[in-house]
Amino acid sequence: MAVNDILEIGRQGLMANRKAMETASNNIANANTPGYTRRRAVMEANGQAVSGNVLVGGGVDVKKVVRLHDPFIQGQILDHSRSLGAARAKADTVHQVESLFSGDAYRLGGLVSGFFGAVRELSVQPEAAAMRDAVVRSADSLAGGFREMSGTLERMKIDIDARIENEVGAANGMMREMAALNGQISQLSRTGHEVNELLDQREGLARTLAQKLGFEISGDDQGNLNLTASGLGILVSGTEANELQVARTAERGQKAAGSLDISLKDAFGLRVVTGAIEQGEIGGLVAARDRVVQTTLGELDRIAHSLGTAVNGIHREGTGADGLGERDLFAVGEDARGAASRIDVDSGLKTDASALSLGYGDAPGENAVLLAIAELESPGVAGTGASERNVATGESLSVLAGRIGVIARDDYGARSHQEALVQQLENYRESLSGVSLEEESVDLLRYQAVFNASAKAMRVGDELLQTILSIKP
Amino acid sequence: MSRISTSQIFQLAHTNVASARERETQSAEKAATGKNLSRPSQDPAGWVQAAASKAQLAEGESHLRVASLSRNFLEAAEDTLVQLQEGVQRAYELAIAGASTGGGDRLALAAEARTISQAGSATVNAAFAGRYLFGGTQTARPPFAEDGSFSGNQSPIEAPIARGLRVNVAPPTGKFVLGQPDGDDVLTSLRQLATALENDDVDGVREAIEPLRRSNEQLSLARADIGGRLSLVEGAGDAQAAGSINLQDSISRIEDADVLKVFTDLARDQTVFRAALQSSQRLLSSADASFLK
Numbered sequence: 001m002a003v004n005d006i007l008e009i010g011r012q013g014l015m016a017n018r019k020a021m022e023t024a025s026n027n028i029a030n031a032n033t034p035g036y037t038r039r040r041a042v043m044e045a046n047g048q049a050v051s052g053n054v055l056v057g058g059g060v061d062v063k064k065v066v067r068l069h070d071p072f073i074q075g076q077i078l079d080h081s082r083s084l085g086a087a088r089a090k091a092d093t094v095h096q097v098e099s100l101f102s103g104d105a106y107r108l109g110g111l112v113s114g115f116f117g118a119v120r121e122l123s124v125q126p127e128a129a130a131m132r133d134a135v136v137r138s139a140d141s142l143a144g145g146f147r148e149m150s151g152t153l154e155r156m157k158i159d160i161d162a163r164i165e166n167e168v169g170a171a172n173g174m175m176r177e178m179a180a181l182n183g184q185i186s187q188l189s190r191t192g193h194e195v196n197e198l199l200d201q202r203e204g205l206a207r208t209l210a211q212k213l214g215f216e217i218s219g220d221d222q223g224n225l226n227l228t229a230s231g232l233g234i235l236v237s238g239t240e241a242n243e244l245q246v247a248r249t250a251e252r253g254q255k256a257a258g259s260l261d262i263s264l265k266d267a268f269g270l271r272v273v274t275g276a277i278e279q280g281e282i283g284g285l286v287a288a289r290d291r292v293v294q295t296t297l298g299e300l301d302r303i304a305h306s307l308g309t310a311v312n313g314i315h316r317e318g319t320g321a322d323g324l325g326e327r328d329l330f331a332v333g334e335d336a337r338g339a340a341s342r343i344d345v346d347s348g349l350k351t352d353a354s355a356l357s358l359g360y361g362d363a364p365g366e367n368a369v370l371l372a373i374a375e376l377e378s379p380g381v382a383g384t385g386a387s388e389r390n391v392a393t394g395e396s397l398s399v400l401a402g403r404i405g406v407i408a409r410d411d412y413g414a415r416s417h418q419e420a421l422v423q424q425l426e427n428y429r430e431s432l433s434g435v436s437l438e439e440e441s442v443d444l445l446r447y448q449a450v451f452n453a454s455a456k457a458m459r460v461g462d463e464l465l466q467t468i469l470s471i472k473p
Numbered sequence: 474m475s476r477i478s479t480s481q482i483f484q485l486a487h488t489n490v491a492s493a494r495e496r497e498t499q500s501a502e503k504a505a506t507g508k509n510l511s512r513p514s515q516d517p518a519g520w521v522q523a524a525a526s527k528a529q530l531a532e533g534e535s536h537l538r539v540a541s542l543s544r545n546f547l548e549a550a551e552d553t554l555v556q557l558q559e560g561v562q563r564a565y566e567l568a569i570a571g572a573s574t575g576g577g578d579r580l581a582l583a584a585e586a587r588t589i590s591q592a593g594s595a596t597v598n599a600a601f602a603g604r605y606l607f608g609g610t611q612t613a614r615p616p617f618a619e620d621g622s623f624s625g626n627q628s629p630i631e632a633p634i635a636r637g638l639r640v641n642v643a644p645p646t647g648k649f650v651l652g653q654p655d656g657d658d659v660l661t662s663l664r665q666l667a668t669a670l671e672n673d674d675v676d677g678v679r680e681a682i683e684p685l686r687r688s689n690e691q692l693s694l695a696r697a698d699i700g701g702r703l704s705l706v707e708g709a710g711d712a713q714a715a716g717s718i719n720l721q722d723s724i725s726r727i728e729d730a731d732v733l734k735v736f737t738d739l740a741r742d743q744t745v746f747r748a749a750l751q752s753s754q755r756l757l758s759s760a761d762a763s764f765l766k
Contacts, residue, residue: 031479038478102512113528117535124542124632124642127604127612365610365630365643377532378636398524405513405520412514423488427481434478 003468006461012059013454016043017447019062024443031435035204037067038435039196067196069433071219074203077425078210078217082279084418085211089284091408091415094292096156098408100149101401111145112307112394114138116377122358123370132321132353136345139329143343146304150340153297160289161260167282168244168262171213175227178205179241182224186239189223214280232273233264242266244273254290256297262286292407297340299400305339307393308332310376318357318369327355329373486753493742493749500739509730516727523727530720533713536635540710543632543642544703549601550644551699557596557650558692560589561659564666565685571670571678579678583670590663594621597650597660607646616646621660623651635709640702649695652688659688 020041030036042065046058099105118138122131181202185195206217206225215229220238227236235242243265251257255274262274262282277283308330315329332343349355359366377394503509513520567586571579597607598615608616608625616625629641647653650660662684669677 098512098514109524109528110531113531113535117531117538120535120633121538121542124539124546124630125602125604126630128602359610361610361628363610363612363626363628365604365608365612366628367610367630371631371633371639374633377528394528395525398521398528401513401524402517402521405515405517408512408514409517426484430478430481430484431476434480436477437479439476 003461003464006464007458009057009059010454010456010458010461012046012061013457014451016041016060016062017451017454019065020447021444021451023065024440024447027435028437028440028444031437031440035200035207036435037069037196037200037203037433039065040068041065065194065196067199067433069203070429073425073428073432077422077429078206080418080422080425081207081210082214082283084415084422085281086214086279086284086287087411087415087418089281090288090292091411093156093160093285093288094404094408094411097153097292097296098404100152101404106401108142108145108149109394109397111138111142112377112397115142116374119370120374123367123374126358126367126370127321127364129321129353132356135356136349136353140345140350143330143345146300146340146343150297150300150304153293153300154341156293157256157259157289157297160285160293164260164262164282164285164289165246167212167285168246171209171282172241172243174205174209174212175236175241175243178202178209178225178227178236179239181205182236183239186222186224210280212281214277214283229264229273229276232271232276233266233268235264245270254294256290256294259289259294292404296400296404298337299396300340301336301338303340303393303396303400304343305332305336306396307376308339308343311373314369314372314376315357318360319362319366320357321354321364322352323362324355325357327357329356482756486756489749490746490753493746497739497742497746500735500742503730503735504739507730507732507735508728510728519727523724526720526724526727530717530724532636533717533720536633537710537713537717539632540634540706540713543634543640544706544710546601546604546606546642547640547699547703547706549599550606550642551696551703553596553599553606554644554649554692554696554699557593557659558689558696560593560596561663561685561689561692564589564663565682565689567670568666568678568682568685571666572675572682579670579673579675583667586663586667586670590660590667593660593663594619597646607644607650609643609646617660621658621664627653634706635713638705638709640705640709642702645695645698649691649698652691656691657684657687659691662688 020043023039023041027038030038041062043060044063046061048055048058115135115138118131118135122128122135125131181198185198185202188195188198202225209215209227210217213227213235215227215235217225217227219225222238224238225236226234226238228234233242235244245263245265246260247263248258249255249261249272252261253275255261261272262277263270264273274286277286309332312328312330312332316326319325320327327348328346329349330343331346332339346355357369358364359368359370376392378392502511510516510519510523564586567582567589571582571586574582594617597617599606604612605614605616605625608614610628610630611625612630614624617623623646625646627647628643630643631639632642633639644650648656650658652658662681666678666681666685668674669681
């Protein structure tokens with residue numbers, strides 16, 4: 001081995017350990033960067049050199065900087081992120097629906113009791129004009145309560161659709177970004193460049209997309225990440241990205257007319273894929289909109305229509321204090337759909353409470369109609385003859401609230417479960433890929449020591465060289 | 474050995490503090506509201522049960538108000554019947570006296586008998602809370618004309634005083650005042666006596682005695698009938714009041730928090746929160762790599 005080799009080996013030691021220190025420093029700098037995967041400089045001894053008849057080493061080199069990650073855990077995180085996105089979106093929406101039936105916000109039950117109570121009290125004194133006014137006012141409040149709750153649910157649907165539109169727009173941008181990253185990674189890998197930053201970026205993007213859209217993300221032989229909607233089409237394939245579009249469409253299944261549908265636009269045309277999006281935030285929003293908000297609206301419509309038509313059926317047969325009959329108490333329409341949003345007190349009755357039917361004759365003390373209406377409140381009163389057309393509005397509303405409570409409890413549970421699962425997987429990932437400052441600091445000291453020693457070796461080599469050069473012939 | 478990254482240490486500290494804070498907030502909310510159940514998802518079945526109990530309670534309170542109004546009408550009718558019966562009893566005494574006295578005395582009795590007869594007609598036209606009590610459902614006009622003719626009807630005015638239970642608040646005019654179908658018309662009996670006394674018609678006076686006795690009995694029966702209805706109203710009210718207490722108890726058991734437990738939990742959760750803060754502080758102080766300096 002020549003003295004120069006000592007200098008060269010020292011130089012390699014300096015270079016390799018400086019690169020290792022750079023890697024450790026980069027790890028430290030990114031300790032708080034979400035999705036960052038720690039790197040490790042892989043050092044390898046450089047061949048062998050002959051010194052006389054003895055084999056000595058040829059120095060060291062950093063062959064590559066590798067990302068320390070486990071594709072299996074990453075796949076698991078992607079899978080569960082899809083479920084977590086759906087669970088969170090659904091639970092958040094259900095929480096809003098549940099709030100309508102909670103605490104002070106829930107007035108409808110009290111309004112139902114108030115209306116039937118006012119009717120019942122009027123039945124004792126049907127000739128009292130002030131009590132007739134009270135019945136009309138309580139009916140107006142009840143109808144207003146239905147409209148208010150229906151309006152809140154309708155606004156919720158509009159808000160959900162706005163969120164779906166935003167999320168789909170964001171997802172389209174991410175799909176294009178993923179296709180572009182696939183291209184960059186493929187190109188740079190072919191030319192031997194480091195692509196660790198891009199891989200981190202793509203993994204983070206894949207995770208956000210999984211959480212948002214819920215479609216399957218899988219790798220291929222070329223190192224691309226692809227996004228597919230199983231059985232429906234491909235959203236991202238290599239460097240190509242298709243597009244999702246939203247449009248207001250007709251009623252279909254649980255989806256109401258005018259709500260947004262999501263379609264995939266690709267080379268084969270435009271196909272509705274809403275039904276296939278069951279996971280991810282968008283899937284959760286669609287499920288919450290169609291299976292919770294719309295179902296609640298439908299049930300509210302049914303209850304309002306049932307109440308309105310039952311009361312009207314009795315009211316029309318009776319006679320008011322003005323001696324006239326065949327009039328409705330509630331304007332609710334024939335169709336149950338939308339009944340909660342349009343139910344109101346009959347306009348004639350609003351201006352003149354003497355149009356309120358009291359009994360079946362024109363005597364001022366007649367109250368049979370009021371008695372029959374009051375009995376609609378109680379569920380299945382035996383022997384009163386009211387059970388056949390009983391609507392039990394208060395009970396129906398309680399059951400609806402209970403049903404939403406069950407859905408909410410399940411959805412909160414599913415959200416907690418998915419959060420715990422993803423957190424667990426994140427812990428696995430972090431224990432492998434996360435940065436430990438202690439570890440990196442120790443590494444820095446380790447590399448610094450070798451760096452210093454390499455410099456010392458060079459100095460020794462230099463001194464040897466100077467010694468040799470100072471030998472006088 | 475499991476490797477712990479720096480992020481995990483911070484995440485762990487954050488999770489510990491956040492979950493301790495959440496538990497403390499939940500306990501504080503329970504302590505502040507006194508409610509164990511504030512959303513349906515906390516106990517869907519309990520929520521439905523509490524809502525049904527609240528609806529039943531509201532219905533019961535409405536029944537109580539109906540019962541109170543009904544009692545007012547029935548008591549007004551009873552007072553009227555008492556007045557009428559007192560008149561009939563006095564008329565009966567006048568008839569006995571008129572049947573056993575001389576002509577001059579009968580004329581003296583006639584003035585009082587006529588006054589009683591006129592007062593009787595006015596009494597049965599009594600009104601309460603804007604309603605003529607004895608006209609059935611014809612409540613807007615006096616049911617009896619000056620000549621004693623009846624223009625009301627005998628339709629009941631039923632009031633729902635409990636679930637599935639009604640009481641007729643219209644007094645039994647037909648049976649006990651008009652004497653239908655085979656009784657005596659009370660007002661006619663009073664008028665007959667006054668006329669007989671005025672005419673010094675001793676036979677007429679004697680003939681008026683029996684109808685007045687039967688009228689008195691009719692009115693006793695009428696008062697008993699009204700009394701029975703009042704008892705029904707009272708009973709329904711008592712049952713409703715007892716039911717309300719049970720319902721409130723049932724609602725309270727579902728919705729209200731056990732105060733002792735809530736404050737114990739709050740104290741525990743506050744301690745846990747402080748402990749979480751301290752342990753997190755220690756955890757984080759060891760994560761800043763200062764030991765390597």
